[in-house]
Amino acid sequence: MIPECPRDGDSRSRTRLQYSPATEPNQDRDSSGLLSEIKTTISNEPFTDHYTIIPGKELGRGKFAVVRKCVEKYTGNEYAAKFMRKRRKGQDCRMEIIHEIAVLELATASPRVVNLHEVYEMASEMVLVLEFAAGGEIFNQCVSDQEEEAFSEEDVRRLMRQILEGVAFLHQNNVVHLDLKPQNILLTSSCPLGDIKIVDFGLSRMISSHHELREIMGTPEYVAPEILNYEPISTATDMWSIGVLAYVMLTGISPFLGEDKQETFLNISQLNVSYTEDGLQQLDQAALSFIQMLLRKQPQERATAEQCRTHPWLQSSEPQETQTVEKILSAEDQKPSSASSSSTCSPEPPSSTSTAEEEEDVEEDVKEGPVTEELIVMAAYTLGQCRQSSNSTSEKEALATEQKAISKRFKFEEPFSALQEVPGEFIY
Template structure:
C-alpha cells in the first residue's frame, strides 16, 4: 500500500490525492434533466461542465447521517476511485467539491443506466446469454483489478453496474464504492454491510471479509442476469438469511430455461459457502463458459499483469475479534427490488442490517 495512504482498522483509507474544491459547484456545472438515482444519504444528478460542455454524473453525499459525521466514509470512496483510475470498468472520478453539508463527486456519466433494468425486462428486451458472457467478462476483469489492489467492493449488485449505452449494448462501469474496503496482509475486517440478497454467508456469521466475499455477490449477480430471478430472496429477512446461510439455490431447468449447462456450472463455482473454495476472479476468467469471448479491454488492463510486490493475496492472520460491530447502512442508488422476479416471493429491503445477535436469533428461529 502506498505511503500516502492511511488505513484504519476497518480497512478505510483516510488520505486522498484529489484536491477538494470549495468554490461553488454551480459556477462550473449546470444540472440537467431528472435525477439519475437517489438513496437515503445521496442523490445522483446529471450535470454539464460549462467549460467543456461534457456531461458528467454528480453524486451529492451528505456528510452527516443519523447525527454522525460520515466524511471519512466519503474520503474512503474517493481513495478507492483514485486507486482504480487505470481500470476501464470502474467509473472514473473527474473532480470533487465540498460544501458545509455535502461532498460532491463529479463522475463519468454512464448513459446506459443500471443493468438492473435489463435484468427484469421482458424476454425480447432482456440480456441474451451471449450478452451476459461479454458483460460478465468485463465485470470480472474490473473486479480482478480491484482485488489485485487489495480492494473489496462489498456491494456488487445489478444497481451498481452501469452501462455506457443501452442500445446498442455498451460496456459496463462498476459504481458506488461507499462500502468498499482495502484489505492488507495482516488485518482482519469483520463488518456487516452490503445488500441482504447479495451478501455472502460469512457476512451473516460475522466472519472475516475477503475478496471471496465479492465473488459470492458476483455469483448472485450472474444468476440474476441470466434468469431475472433473485436466488436467495425470501418473503422476509429471516427467510432470505436462511436461504443464504443454507445455500438454498434453485438450479432447475424451469429457472434456467434456454441457458447453457456451462453457465450453471459457472455459478456453482461461486455460490459456495466456504469462501476458500470459491472461484477467484482470475479463476472465473479462465472458465470454459467465458472461453472465446474475451473482451479486448481485458488484454489492455495493466493491473491484470503480474501483481506488484506486496500485493499478493495471502491468508489473513487472526487477531482478537473486534469488541464492537460496526453497522453500516448502504447508501447506494437502488431501484426498487419489488420489480425483481423471485421464486420465493418478492421483498424489498430498506432497513440496515440488524446487530449480530439479532441475526443469529433470526437464523435459529
C-alpha cells in the same frame, strides 16, 4: 446472527428481482479498512458555478446520496454528480467519503471502474463528479419483461468478462467492493449494448493479510454467508456476489430473495438455491457450472476472479465441443484443489436443498487417480451414456471408479461430436 424464520417444509417462494437498498455499515464500527489520503483537490467553490444540473429524473438514490446528471459549463461535457451527505444518523461520515474518493483514484487505471472527474465540498455535503454512463444500470435489463430488452446469454457472457476484469483489478489492489449488484453496474450505452462501469464504493474496504476485517453490511440478497456470520471478509466475499449477479442476469430472478430479510438471510445461510428454474434450463450447462463454483458456503472453495476468467463458459462464444483440450485443461489446472473438486457439477442439476455438508461428502468420495490426457477426455464424454459398455463385474467397478475421479475434475458440458470415432479400448 441469523434469526429463526418459520418455513413450510422445503417450499420457498421465488421472488422476481426487485430493488433492495443496501444496509448501511454499523456506525460504531472500527475504521479499519478505510483509506484516509487522497490526491484529488477538493474545491470549495459553489458547484453550480461550474455545472448545470439537468432537471428531471435522478440517476440514482440511496439513504444518504443522490446522483443527478449535470453538464460542465466550460466544456459542455456530461457527468454524473453524486451528492453525499457528510452527517448521517448524527455522526460525521466525511472520512467515508474520503475513502470512496481514494478507492476511485486507485482504480483510475481500470476501464471497468467509473472515472472520478472532480470533487466539491459544501457545508453539509460533498459532490463527486463522475463519468456519465448513458446506458444506466444493468438492473433495468435484468427486470425487463420485454424479450428484446432482456440480456441474452451471449450478452451476459460478454458483460461478465468485463465485470470480472474490473473486480480482478480491485482485488489485485486489495479492495473488496462488498456491494456488487445490478444497481452498481452501469452501461456506457444501452443501444447498442455498451461496456460496463462499476460504481459506488461507499461500502468498499481495503483488506490486509496482517489482520482480519469483519463487517455486517451490503444488500441483503447479495451478501455472502460469512458477512451474516460476522466472519472475516475477503476477496471471496465479492465472488459470492458475482455468482448471485450471474444468476440474476441470466434469469431475472434473485436466487436467495425471500419474503423478508429473515427469510433471505436464512436462504443464504442454508444455501437454498434452485438450479431448476426455467431460465437456467435453457442455458449452456457451462453457465450452471460457473454459478455453482461461486455459490459455495466456504469462501476458500469459491473460484477467484482470475480463475473465473478462464472458465470455459467465458472463454468463447463457440459451442464447447469445439474448444481445444489444452485450453480446458489449462483452465482447470489453474484452480486450487478445493475449488477444482467443487466447481464441477453432476450431469443433473443439484436440488434446491443441497447443503455444504453434502458437498463435502462428495469431495471425500472422489479420489484423483493417475490418468492420461486421452483417458480424461474420453471418460468425460462417456459419463452416463457409455456406462454399460463393460460386461464383467470387475470391469464395471473399475469403470465406475474411474468415472468418479474424472467427473470430479473435468466436465465437458456439450456432447462431443466425434465420440463415435474413438476406439472402444480407450474407454477402459
